[in-house]
Amino acid sequence: MSGQGWETIRAEVMRRIRVRDWPPGALIPNEAALATEFGCARATMSRALRDLAQAGVLERRRRAGTRVALLPVRPATFQIGITRTEVEALGHVHAHRLLVQSRDRTPPPDVASHFGGIGGLLYLETLHLADDSPWLHEVRWLNAGLLPDPAPDFGAVSVNEWLVTHLAYTSGEIAFSAAPASAHEAAVLGVASGAALFVVERATVLAAVPVTLARLAHAPGYRMQTVL
Amino acid sequence: MSGQGWETIRAEVMRRIRVRDWPPGALIPNEAALATEFGCARATMSRALRDLAQAGVLERRRRAGTRVALLPVRPATFQIGITRTEVEALGHVHAHRLLVQSRDRTPPPDVASHFGGIGGLLYLETLHLADDSPWLHEVRWLNAGLLPDPAPDFGAVSVNEWLVTHLAYTSGEIAFSAAPASAHEAAVLGVASGAALFVVERATVLAAVPVTLARLAHAPGYRMQTVL
DNA sequence: AAGTGGTCTAGACCACGCA
DNA sequence: GCGTGGTCTAGACCACTTC
Numbered sequence: 001m002s003g004q005g006w007e008t009i010r011a012e013v014m015r016r017i018r019v020r021d022w023p024p025g026a027l028i029p030n031e032a033a034l035a036t037e038f039g040c041a042r043a044t045m046s047r048a049l050r051d052l053a054q055a056g057v058l059e060r061r062r063r064a065g066t067r068v069a070l071l072p073v074r075p076a077t078f079q080i081g082i083t084r085t086e087v088e089a090l091g092h093v094h095a096h097r098l099l100v101q102s103r104d105r106t107p108p109p110d111v112a113s114h115f116g117g118i119g120g121l122l123y124l125e126t127l128h129l130a131d132d133s134p135w136l137h138e139v140r141w142l143n144a145g146l147l148p149d150p151a152p153d154f155g156a157v158s159v160n161e162w163l164v165t166h167l168a169y170t171s172g173e174i175a176f177s178a179a180p181a182s183a184h185e186a187a188v189l190g191v192a193s194g195a196a197l198f199v200v201e202r203a204t205v206l207a208a209v210p211v212t213l214a215r216l217a218h219a220p221g222y223r224m225q226t227v228l
Numbered sequence: 229m230s231g232q233g234w235e236t237i238r239a240e241v242m243r244r245i246r247v248r249d250w251p252p253g254a255l256i257p258n259e260a261a262l263a264t265e266f267g268c269a270r271a272t273m274s275r276a277l278r279d280l281a282q283a284g285v286l287e288r289r290r291r292a293g294t295r296v297a298l299l300p301v302r303p304a305t306f307q308i309g310i311t312r313t314e315v316e317a318l319g320h321v322h323a324h325r326l327l328v329q330s331r332d333r334t335p336p337p338d339v340a341s342h343f344g345g346i347g348g349l350l351y352l353e354t355l356h357l358a359d360d361s362p363w364l365h366e367v368r369w370l371n372a373g374l375l376p377d378p379a380p381d382f383g384a385v386s387v388n389e390w391l392v393t394h395l396a397y398t399s400g401e402i403a404f405s406a407a408p409a410s411a412h413e414a415a416v417l418g419v420a421s422g423a424a425l426f427v428v429e430r431a432t433v434l435a436a437v438p439v440t441l442a443r444l445a446h447a448p449g450y451r452m453q454t455v456l
Numbered sequence: 457a458a459g460t461g462g463t464c465t466a467g468a469c470c471a472c473g474c475a
Numbered sequence: 476g477c478g479t480g481g482t483c484t485a486g487a488c489c490a491c492t493t494c
Contacts, residue, residue: 004464043463056307178406180423196422271482457493
């Protein structure tokens with residue numbers, strides 16, 4: 001072997017799997033045996049195997065040992081940041097316009113259920129621009145009880161960014177889908193009604209308290225990409 | 229603290245961040261100091277902090293120390309498996325039809341460039357069904373040189389599944405987007421032309437050898453979801 | 457130059473889950 | 476039971492990068 005370290009060991013294990021030295025479904029030697037063979041500590045061997053298990057290449061179970069996955073399920077990871085930095089990373093100038101901000105709007109049933117009947121919901125609609133072209137239309141419901149007393153000016157800092165900087169470290173769900181542009185979305189984004197939009201839906205919670213529910217509709221051409 | 233172990237330590241660090249004991253941007257004590265405070269070995273402390281760094285909550289740099297991230301960038305992970313198991317996991321019956329299989333089709337320029345001028349490309353078109361309804365239309369270019377001599381029967385086992393079981397452990401790229409259904413896609417999926425489709429594009433490589441290029445167009449209603 | 461995180465070691469105990 | 480992976484410890488050396 002060329003280098004030292006757990007990544008080198010991982011690469012060698014991966015090689016044996018690729019050349020079918022250890023075919024799919026096979027039971028591979030246990031950590032202790034492999035550590036002896038590779039001349040490393042068991043902790044180092046464990047680190048390499050754990051990493052491959054997380055990558056979906058190995059399946060590990062106590063007592064049953066470690067097997068090469070029959071149908072590898074690979075994790076694809078996307079970095080979810082704030083819209084401004086995402087736009088800027090693509091080399092564009094970011095701007096945003098607060099289209100609607102209202103405390104009086106009645107939430108539809110699915111929104112109400114996420115907030116579990118909590119009152120005081122703030123409705124916000126924001127348009128994000130990249131180089132002055134419509135980029136993303138954001139519709140968001142927000143638990144107003146979590147806002148500081150002089151409420152932030154969401155015309156200056158976008159809700160998106162304010163939430164990440166002030167109510168970070170939430171948990172929740174995220175979903176991607178494709179949807180036809182509604183008449184309103186079409187008008188705001190400057191596209192034809194029914195155009196295919198890439199939609200991101202987020203529901204976030206902070207320690208069991210519902211925080212926000214958002215629908216982000218991207219202008220056509222948007223791609224979410226990652227290496228596998 | 230209630231339990232023992234690095235996950236308990238991680239939770240406590242997370243708590244301090246959430247209550248702004250350690251506000252965004254703050255430098256937190258180094259591993260050795262925290263290990264002493266928590267009464268654990270430095271390796272255990274390191275494991276907890278490393279995990280939070282991977283989650284985008286902390287930023288660690290040698291010599292500069294560990295800081296609470298100012299604009300946390302959270303990784304969202306999706307499990308990419310084979311279409312059959314994905315459909316079955318949703319409680320549907322999976323089936324597939326091989327629509328086209330041809331060795332004579334001329335690849336468009338973008339496809340040719342991915343394969344770097346390699347000859348012998350196989351073109352495949354497959355329709356996946358869930359409970360007999362169109363689910364996914366798959367267009368795929370495949371490096372035919374990687375196939376065994378009696379070529380597999382892609383009418384029996386879908387290309388998708390054959391590749392994962394026989395040419396697994398590839399690297400490559402994956403991208404999600406929304407696109408209007410072409411006339412052909414619309415006909416095959418049984419939807420209106422121009423309908424918003426969720427499209428997954430994959431380009432895979434096995435040890436620098438191009439393997440396949442695929443475009444998977446999902447029928448309307450498809451959602452890709454994960455917990456954050 | 458010096459302090460930080462990154463990694464490795466050798467050994468130990470434990471939790472799980474098959475027999 | 477008992478073998479497996481999961482974790483922890485105490486100590487050490489190293490790589491990086493900022494000072």
